[in-house]
Amino acid sequence: MISRMSRRGFLQLCAAASALHPSLARAQAPRKGGTLRVGFYIEAATMDPHLSGSKIDRQIYHNIYEPLVTLDVKLGIKPGLAESWQQPDPKTLVFKLRQGVKFHDGTDFTAEAAKFNFVRMKTETKSVRKGELANVDSVDVVDPFTLRLNLKKPDAALLATLTDRAGMMVSPKVVQERGGELERNARGAGTGPFEFVEWVKDDHILLKRNDGYWSRQGGPYLDRVRYRPIPDDTVKLQSLQAGEIDVMDYVQPRDVAAVKADKNVVVLDVPSLADFAYQLNHTRPPFSVKALRQAVAYGLDLEQIVKGVWLNVGVPANGPIPPTSWAYDKSIPFIKRDLARAKAKLGEAGKPGGFSFTMTTNNLPINVQEAEVMQAQLAEAGISMKIKLVDGATLISEGNAKSFEMISYQWSGRPDPDGNVYQFFKTSPGTSLNWSGISNAQLDALLDRTREVSSPAERKKLYSEVTKILQDELPMVFIVHPIEPKAFSPRVQGYEAIPDGMMRFKDVWLRSS
Numbered sequence: 001m002i003s004r005m006s007r008r009g010f011l012q013l014c015a016a017a018s019a020l021h022p023s024l025a026r027a028q029a030p031r032k033g034g035t036l037r038v039g040f041y042i043e044a045a046t047m048d049p050h051l052s053g054s055k056i057d058r059q060i061y062h063n064i065y066e067p068l069v070t071l072d073v074k075l076g077i078k079p080g081l082a083e084s085w086q087q088p089d090p091k092t093l094v095f096k097l098r099q100g101v102k103f104h105d106g107t108d109f110t111a112e113a114a115k116f117n118f119v120r121m122k123t124e125t126k127s128v129r130k131g132e133l134a135n136v137d138s139v140d141v142v143d144p145f146t147l148r149l150n151l152k153k154p155d156a157a158l159l160a161t162l163t164d165r166a167g168m169m170v171s172p173k174v175v176q177e178r179g180g181e182l183e184r185n186a187r188g189a190g191t192g193p194f195e196f197v198e199w200v201k202d203d204h205i206l207l208k209r210n211d212g213y214w215s216r217q218g219g220p221y222l223d224r225v226r227y228r229p230i231p232d233d234t235v236k237l238q239s240l241q242a243g244e245i246d247v248m249d250y251v252q253p254r255d256v257a258a259v260k261a262d263k264n265v266v267v268l269d270v271p272s273l274a275d276f277a278y279q280l281n282h283t284r285p286p287f288s289v290k291a292l293r294q295a296v297a298y299g300l301d302l303e304q305i306v307k308g309v310w311l312n313v314g315v316p317a318n319g320p321i322p323p324t325s326w327a328y329d330k331s332i333p334f335i336k337r338d339l340a341r342a343k344a345k346l347g348e349a350g351k352p353g354g355f356s357f358t359m360t361t362n363n364l365p366i367n368v369q370e371a372e373v374m375q376a377q378l379a380e381a382g383i384s385m386k387i388k389l390v391d392g393a394t395l396i397s398e399g400n401a402k403s404f405e406m407i408s409y410q411w412s413g414r415p416d417p418d419g420n421v422y423q424f425f426k427t428s429p430g431t432s433l434n435w436s437g438i439s440n441a442q443l444d445a446l447l448d449r450t451r452e453v454s455s456p457a458e459r460k461k462l463y464s465e466v467t468k469i470l471q472d473e474l475p476m477v478f479i480v481h482p483i484e485p486k487a488f489s490p491r492v493q494g495y496e497a498i499p500d501g502m503m504r505f506k507d508v509w510l511r512s513s
Contacts, residue, residue: 105188157418273413354382
């Protein structure tokens with residue numbers, strides 16, 4: 001079980017995932033050509049990485065855009081658009097940028113372009129990156145290919161943060177000329193191995209190979225990558241088994257055993273950094289009342305949910321930090337079901353007869369199943385939960401607007417625990433994923449301290465204190481840390497599994513049938 005996994009065991013699992021099934025790493029010379037057809041469970045939300053809060057978006061971005069630094073298969077940080085970096089003091093980070101890199105629109109990637117991106121992420125009204133870059137005070141262009149970040153305070157998590165959307169560089173020319181249209185049309189915007197071609201809503205997003213890609217090592221080999229939203233999990237799996245798609249991003253727990261028994265499909269269990277939870281809105285009734293939040297938490301049976309809904313393809317969550325993280329504290333138990341305490345909390349809140357609320361979640365089979373199980377569990381505590389089903393874009397829109405009472409949030413996770421914590425629970429402004437509206441001075445001080453301290457041992461102690469506060473204040477009800485099985489056609493070669501769960505296709509190629 002992953003819950004018993006040591007740090008060494010996690011790294012061994014990472015190594016096993018990166019070693020891949022033989023059919024994904026066959027000893028043949030890679031060949032150019034072909035279209036990789038990828039099945040996703042929902043439609044993407046936006047093609048602008050600075051405005052995105054969707055996991056599906058990230059899956060696509062890592063093939064179009066590139067961050068300053070990237071991850072290896074053991075979650076180590078390696079060069080990306082920055083070929084090296086230095087930290088002359090705790091509040092300064094200096095990047096030496098690659099020369100000769102061009103955006104897909106033909107413009108040069110330079111320190112000025114990088115500065116434009118950081119300024120935009122920090123100042124754009126709709127930016128979702130503000131919390132991630134909260135400690136960046138100013139950005140200086142030292143020379144055409146040297147960029148300096150001046151920090152407000154030391155930030156031990158920042159470098160890891162820059163391996164994802166906060167480090168992704170977008171063409172300034174595209175932003176200036178296209179404005180809001182970038183959300184639907186990313187043509188010319190990135191530097192990555194594939195270029196955006198088109199987005200036909202509810203049908204597909206198409207990328208093509210970037211023949212001018214700066215790296216001469218490995219791919220890109222594929223002619224095209226075609227992403228298709230297939231909300232019905234059964235249809236998506238049948239599409240893979242029938243050869244209509246080549247990759248599916250996630251195998252539902254109920255299908256894992258059968259898919260692994262299918263010799264025509266290759267399955268990889270990717271170690272997950274994810275945190276699946278429900279945000280509770282502290283800014284409006286009923287969850288502006290702490291005792292009612294606690295009543296819900298005590299009314300839920302996480303073990304039953306993980307066993308019955310997730311079929312143990314994951315473990316119950318004690319907070320936002322997964323067991324795969326060095327900062328996970330296994331000594332803190334997850335909140336156990338206690339109907340007597342739930343009813344006592346109802347009485348404390350002046351609602352001895354119970355109360356009702358609405359929970360908003362994705363209209364997907366496993367989310368619906370989980371919602372119905374939660375609904376039944378809470379009813380036993382005298383709590384009536386109504387279920388509101390929406391699509392992914394509506395979910396994010398209502399979350400950002402805080403126009404919900406309780407809302408599902410499936411976070412794919414980040415390599416540094418800061419990415420699972422700070423931007424969700426730090427007092428706004430500047431933390432746009434704090435949908436709950438939690439504002440706790442003690443918590444704020446601890447969150448700032450986790451960035452200022454460089455020692456992992458000291459940071460782990462701080463995160464343990466954070467977790468205990470979160471279990472009491474409950475900006476989220478934490479449910480499960482999932483494992484992420486991904487499935488492939490045997491034709492797919494050269495895929496490297498990185499434990500952040502993102503699917504990078506630079507070195508992937510298709511074996512001839």
